[in-house]
Amino acid sequence: MSMLDEALREEASSRRDRSFVGRIKDIIPWKGDSLRELIRKTVFIVAVGVLAKSAYDAYIYNFGSKDMINDQQYISDLFNNPEAAETTAPDVEDAPNVTVNEDENADVPATDNPAQEETPVNPEDLKYPAGMMPNFRPIYDINPDVVGYISIDGIYIDDSLPEDERELAINYAVVQGEDNDYYLSHDIYKKEKDYGALYIDHRATVAGENRSSNVTIYGHDMKTGYYFGSLDAYKKGATFVSEHRIVDFSTLYEREKYIIFGCFLVSVHEEDDNQPIFRYHNCVEFNTPEDFDYWYANVMYRNYYKTDIDCDINDEYLTLSTCSNEIYDSRFVIVARKLRDGEDPSVYEYKANPRAHKPAKLYTAYGNVAPVDDGPDYQIYQPEE
Secondary structure (H helix, E strand, O other): OHHHHHHHHHHHHHHOOOOHHHHHHHHOOOOOOOHHHHHHHHHHHHHHHHHHHHHHHHHHHHHOOHHHHHHHHHHHHHHHOHHHHOOOOOOHHHOOOOOOOHHHHHOOOOOOOHHHHOOOOOHHHHHOOOOOOHHHHHHHHHOOOEEEEEEOOOOEOOOOOOHHHOOEOOEEEEEOOOOOOHHHOEOOOOOEOOOOOOEEOOOOOOOOOOOOOEEEEEOOEOOOOOEOHHHHHHHOOHHHHHHOOEEEEEEOOOEEEEEEEEEEEEEOOHHHOOOOOOOHHHOOOOOOHHHHHHHHHHHHHHOOEEEOOOOOOOOOEEEEEEEEOOOOOEEEEEEEEEOOOOOOHHHOOEEEOOOOOOOHHHHHOOOOOOOOOOOOOHHHHOOOO
């Protein structure tokens, strides 16, 4: 019986149409197909579709899209160069879907102070938070979730271009949602995009008297260098960090500068390390000295670099967080302190830290033995008197 089956298969194979149309018939449902053939072809087509969609999503997640690049340039021009923004405006279909309640702003509030009545209030101003810097207004019109703008000078997408044609790698508006999930997959126009947006931890207060001790900004590690893809450069060594030590971060109300003092790698899984995982993203408020000591000791314990930049609980901090490719589910984190009044950021030095703690899995994945130590100790990182 098996010999007969083999003969029938050979006969069917010899009768198979090898033409282009014949090959198409082998793949897609065709008139006269048996139920079994219809099922086989349908399953094949669905599988190919799923594979293609997954490949496309992976590409967009890692490399972005033309829309992402154009939107980034437009938002940058709105903030830094309004005249140029007129030539880089997105298509009408990409225009912001934000409306203003005209009825709410139609009447200017009355006042009992005659002197104030002499100075009319522009109803247009009532759309914006009091005291907001003017260059945020066009971005706020696009998305009122915008809370800041970040840039790092001297780091470009393509260093090979002439200097006047280079594009800053980190030069973005920053938003803040009601949770830490929405902007992971939505851009500044609130469109669903795999590359998301740069966004601040929803628990943090970004500006004002109640500004959080530590504000964390999250961004995807784009392979093209966009978003936080260029932060990998801070792994290059102390010289690079020294030359790119300043982060410009503007809130809606003021321009601020921060000096980088920490760069480290962490895993998100306890089993990946021989020390407790550092949940840096949960360090939002330093309400007690113990809160600050825990955070600071853990940063310096893992820090790729040694520096003489001193820090204390009264300073304000900015944390930049992105995925890293050393090991699965790891994060590369950069920490900066707000410059103090009159402080000269150029006086500080950076040196490599050969004892920086890294996840144990980073060693074992390459067949090495992970170093064993006693963990972070705040006293070690106290500045010398």
